[in-house]
């Protein structure tokens with residue numbers, strides 16, 4: 001079992017509609033696709049860094065540099081026995097979790113295909129929460145709605161998503177565009193599963209804003225305060241009935257343990273890209289289960305390649321809250337995989353059962369969105 005070639009591609013996929021968060025407005029999503037080849041098997045992964053250092057310090061340029069100069073040589077110069085060997089090998093590179101996760105994902109796909117197992121089977125075999133757990137055929141998914149121009153526009157957007165089948169709605173908030181949005185939605189849809197995501201746009205001085213939504217029966221308030229903070233979130237969580245969920249602050253199982261034990265949050269959003277890959281994501285999943293804290297899978301506007309991995313990880317037993325795992329069409333006119341991911345009328349998505357990511361990469365569609373390519377070979 002040897003990896004002989006690794007290919008990087010920078011891709012740019014136009015979004016069907018602009019997506020606004022507290023960071024800004026996106027109209028095109030640029031990601032890096034990682035392809036590994038060896039023994040006649042191809043593995044695919046997606047690095048979820050973006051053009052600018054807004055969600056995290058990583059960008060496509062930093063990820064490309066770290067993959068090209070450090071991570072890819074490590075994989076080509078060493079023999080891996082399993083995808084779980086990669087984090088130890090890559091540990092000498094500090095940080096750069098999205099770069100690591102993109103390559104690790106391609107390795108998971110490659111090893112899964114070599115064993116003719118789906119990613120979901122591989123992940124479920126690795127989790128230590130419940131050995132008797134039966135892998136679900138489908139999972140409940142939610143949709144993340146960007147900031148809209150007015151509360152009325154948001155209500156109409158949400159009405160559309162509910163009619164498509166989604167049963168959990170997450171809205172983005174930012175200062176001046178928060179409590180009024182929650183109230184408008186609750187007035188129209190008093191009982192839907194609703195949560196908000198601030199992407200670190202507030203400080204403790206804004207605690208009154210969160211108190212004002214504490215009776216809105218939200219599932220959770222996601223990452224209200226600073227992106228690396230645990231301490232201030234402890235203070236805010238003490239003030240609120242509603243559970244705080246951390247996203248940006250959690251980069252490892254150690255961060256998750258600190259946050260849960262210290263009471264900075266009661267729920268964790270797991271994004272494999274943010275934590276350095278699926279191996280670490282499974283560790284956080286297991287750790288949160290020990291603390292009776294639910295987890296759910298966040299999204300980074302992935303193409304079908306990254307989405308496939310997210311759907312697989314969200315099939316683990318402690319992913320008890322619906323993830324941001326929308327249909328391909330919610331973001332993209334044309335996906336780069338077949339079949340595209342779809343949501344049924346009950347707000348559920350099928351977990352692929354084929355080997356590896358369980359979907360086929362459509363080479364023409366991938367070529368159509370590729371900006372640049374670079375190939376690396378084993379010496």
Ligand SMILES: [Mg+2]
Nearest residue numbers: 197222223247
């Ligand atoms: Mg978030």
